[in-house]
Amino acid sequence: MIKRKVIFIAGLLIIVLLLIEIGSGNGKRHTSALIHVVKQQWRDMNHRSLPGLKGEGILLMDEDSGDILFSINDTARLYPASTTKILTALLMLEKGNPEDLITVGSEVQLRTTGESSAGLRQGQELRLRDLAAAMLLPSGNDAARTAARYIARLDSGHSMSPEESEAYFAGLMNARAKELGAEVSHFVNPHGLHDVNHYSTARDMAVIARAAMENEDFRTLVAEQKHKAELSNISFSNRNKLIQTGGEYYFQGADGIKTGFTDEAGYCLVASASRNGRNLISVVLHSTAEGVWKDSSKLLDYGFKL
Secondary structure, eight states: HHHHHHHHHHHHHHHHHHHHHHHHHHHHHHHHHHHHHHHHHHHHHHHHTTTOOOSEEEEEEEEETTOEEEEHHHHHBBOOGGGGHHHHHHHHHSSTTTEEEEOOOGGGGGOOOOOOOOOOOOTTTEEHHHHHHHHSSOOOOOHHHHHHHOOOOHHHHOOOOOHHHHHHHHHHHHHHHHHHHHOBBSSSSSSSSOTTEEEEEEEHHHHHHHHTTHHHHHHHHTTTTTTEEETEEEEEEOGGGGGGTTTTOTTTTTTEEEEEEEETTTTEEEEEEEEEEEEEEEEHHHHHHEEHHHHHHHHHHHHHOO
């Protein structure tokens, strides 16, 4: 039924555009106005087909083509919370080597009460791949700080304090985001703890996630339910309930990506799933504790039925 509606609207649009171009000297102006109207009608039809979504910023993307399949307030500035770590991990994997040996430093002392942690200890040694897992699965802010300090030193060629490292790394984040086409976002830290100047959009987060999923190490890590760091003999469990087999919110085909929460950001999830050769990415920002999982499942299920 949905596909028939899409075909009908697309066909109608093509016919009307041709008539306008042939019969009007102001074809471009009228065409632009018509496209705006049709896009709005398409969004309205989408919204009616997915009632009850709780998220404030929502987007569904075809990962392979980059096409937007559904969106609500996808360009609104919102706080991304720990979905920030998608970009942090991407930068770390791009600039470092998965086998690099990293020693956890004094940056772990910046930990604040109640924040998410992977339980890293100063002096502990981890491979870069395992540090990425500590950041992406249990959402360790400590791992994100260690990653930022390591990459800041690697990129700049000299050591910095934890605070200087975060500022330097934030500059790398913003530059990479712009390269990817995430034009609205602005990052000030590698972990996503609240800052009024740290924000993104559902559209930008989808763009960043799509780029991250092109990295095989990243794609493998976010699909893991658990990851064992052999060197330090510790394991990290994934907080993404969509991939937890047998769980209440398990979604068949789910294979990523990253959760997030702060009081100001609400519950956030950038999710991915693959079925029958199709790959989708959904983004839900500022939802509820239950709604973030239901929103994401609705979006992905909708996408696979198109």
